[in-house]
Amino acid sequence: MSDLALCRAQLQIDVGNTRLKWRLCSQNEVKARGFLVWSDFSGPPELLAQLAVALAGAAVESVLVSSVAAAEVAVAIDQWARQCFDVEARFAVVSPRAAGVDVGYDNPAVLGVDRWLAVLAASAYQADGVVVVDCGSAVTVDVLCGSQHRGGYIVPGLRLMNAALFQDTARVRVVPDWQVSGLPGRDTVSAVSSGLPLMVAGLVNEVWSRQLAQGGGGQHWKVLLTGGDAPLLVALLADKMEVLVVEDLVLDGLSLAESRPLDRGQGLI
Numbered sequence: 001m002s003d004l005a006l007c008r009a010q011l012q013i014d015v016g017n018t019r020l021k022w023r024l025c026s027q028n029e030v031k032a033r034g035f036l037v038w039s040d041f042s043g044p045p046e047l048l049a050q051l052a053v054a055l056a057g058a059a060v061e062s063v064l065v066s067s068v069a070a071a072e073v074a075v076a077i078d079q080w081a082r083q084c085f086d087v088e089a090r091f092a093v094v095s096p097r098a099a100g101v102d103v104g105y106d107n108p109a110v111l112g113v114d115r116w117l118a119v120l121a122a123s124a125y126q127a128d129g130v131v132v133v134d135c136g137s138a139v140t141v142d143v144l145c146g147s148q149h150r151g152g153y154i155v156p157g158l159r160l161m162n163a164a165l166f167q168d169t170a171r172v173r174v175v176p177d178w179q180v181s182g183l184p185g186r187d188t189v190s191a192v193s194s195g196l197p198l199m200v201a202g203l204v205n206e207v208w209s210r211q212l213a214q215g216g217g218g219q220h221w222k223v224l225l226t227g228g229d230a231p232l233l234v235a236l237l238a239d240k241m242e243v244l245v246v247e248d249l250v251l252d253g254l255s256l257a258e259s260r261p262l263d264r265g266q267g268l269i
C-alpha cells in the first residue's frame with residue numbers, strides 16, 4: 001500500500017487551458033502534488049484516468065475544482081469523482097463579494113474563476129495592494145487594492161505569442177530558448193526568446209507603476225507571480241518591485257474559499 005493510501009485527503013484541482021494542476025491536502029498539509037498536460041492526452045477521460053493512477057489509492061474525501069476549461073471537462077471531472085471516490089466534485093464560482101473582497105468586473109459571472117481565486121488568495125498577503133500575475137496559457141494581471149479587486153488585463157502567454165509568430169510569419173518560426181537577460185537578440189531565436197518575456201515583464205511593470213502613481217491604496221504593493229511561466233519571469237521583475245513566486249496561488253484560493261463562510265449562498269465562494 002502506498003503512503004498516500006493511508007491518508008484521508010482533499011483533492012484540489014486547477015484546470016487551465018494547457019495543464020491540469022492538482023494537489024492532495026490532509027490536515028492542512030500538502031501530501032502530494034502534480035500536473036498533467038492536456039496535449040499529452042486524447043481528452044478528459046484519458047487524462048483523468050492518469051490522474052487516478054497518480055493519486056495512488058489515496059482516500060479522497062472531497063474534491064474542489066477551479067476550472068476555466070470547456071463545460072464538458074467539468075462534467076467529466078464530476079463523473080470521475082463519483083466513480084473513483086463516491087464524492088461530488090465542488091466547483092468554485094465567482095461571486096460579487098467573497099472573503100471580504102469585492103469583485104472588479106461589472107458581470108462577475110464572466111471573470112475567470114482562476115483569477116478570482118488567485119485574487120482571494122492574494123488578499124491574505126500583507127500589503128496595501130497586490131498585482132496578481134498568472135503566467136499560463138494567457139497571462140492575466142489582476143489588481144487588488146485593499147479589499148477591492150480593480151479588474152485586470154488579459155494577454156496571450158509566452159507559448160501563445162510564440163505560436164502566433166510561428167503561424168503568421170514566414171521567417172520567425174522558432175523554438176524559443178527563453179532568456180531573461182532582457183538583452184537585444186542577435187539572431188532570430190534569441191530575439192524572440194528575449195523579447196516575449198520582456199514584453200510580459202513590461203506589462204507588469206507598467207501596471208505596477210500606474211497603480212503606485214494612482215495612489216489611494218498606500219505605497220506598500222507586492223507582485224505575486226503564479227502559473228507555469230512564473231519562475232521565468234521573476235528574474236526580469238525582481239530588481240524593480242517586491243515580487244514573490246507562489247506555486248499554487250489558485251489552489252490556495254480554493255483552500256481559502258473552503259475555509260470561509262459562503263457568500264450569498266452561491267456555493268464555493
Ligand SMILES: Nc1ncnc2c1ncn2[C@@H]1O[C@H](COP(=O)(O)OP(=O)(O)O)[C@@H](O)[C@H]1O
Pocket residue numbers: 015016017018019020037135136137138157158159160226227228229
Ligand atoms: N511541461 C509543460 N508543458 C506545457 N507547458 C509548460 C510545461 N512546463 C512549463 N510550461 C509553461 O507553462 C505554461 C502553462 O502554464 P499553466 O499555468 O499550467 O497554464 P494554464 O493554467 O493555462 O494551464 C505554458 O504556456 C508553458 O510556457
Ligand SMILES: CC(C)(COP(=O)(O)O)[C@@H](O)C(=O)NCCC(=O)O
Pocket residue numbers: 015016017018068110111112113114115134136137138139140154
Ligand atoms: C483568461 C483565462 C483564459 C486564463 O486561463 P489560463 O491561462 O490559466 O488557462 C481564464 O481566466 C478565462 O477563461 N477567463 C474568462 C475571461 C475573463 O476572465 O474575463
Ligand SMILES: [K+]
Pocket residue numbers: 134135136137138139140227
Ligand atoms: K493564466
